[in-house]
Amino acid sequence: MRFTKTIIAGLAMAITAGAASGAFAATPWERHHPRRAEVNERLAHQQHRIAVARHEGRLTPHEAHVLRAEDRHIRAEERFDARRHHGHITPIEQRRLNHEENHVSRQIRHG
Numbered sequence: 001m002r003f004t005k006t007i008i009a010g011l012a013m014a015i016t017a018g019a020a021s022g023a024f025a026a027t028p029w030e031r032h033h034p035r036r037a038e039v040n041e042r043l044a045h046q047q048h049r050i051a052v053a054r055h056e057g058r059l060t061p062h063e064a065h066v067l068r069a070e071d072r073h074i075r076a077e078e079r080f081d082a083r084r085h086h087g088h089i090t091p092i093e094q095r096r097l098n099h100e101e102n103h104v105s106r107q108i109r110h111g
Contacts, residue, residue, distance in 0.1 A: 033088040039078050039097050043071050046101065049108050059108070070104050 047068065054064040074097055081093040089097070 033082070035089050035091070035094045036078065036082055036087075039089070039094060039101070040075075042098070042101050043075055043078075046071055046104055046108065049105075053108055063107075067104055067107055070100075070107075074100050074104070 050059065050064050050067050050071075053059040054061070059067070077100075078089060078093075078097055081089045081097075
């Protein structure tokens with residue numbers, strides 16, 4: 001009798017653990033969430049613009065380095081925000097990140 005209760009308890013725990021892991025799998029990391037995709041596409045485009053401006057001599061090596069560092073910081077913020085919200089960023093976070101990207105964009109343009 002005791003052996004049967006132990007097996008039943010073990011099976012119940014296994015089923016509960018399986019159900020819990022299924023619940024976590026139902027909320028996957030949204031790597032390609034539209035708001036994240038927009039922010040990341042802008043960052044990639046800005047990196048290209050920095051490289052072109054540097055190649056054309058509109059930016060010094062130091063200026064290009066500083067702008068790349070600012071873009072890396074924005075990317076780190078985007079990742080942090082996404083981690084807090086199971087893979088997506090909120091509209092407010094997107095607006096803040098876009099504001100920061102606009103600032104870097106103006107610096108690239110006016111070198």
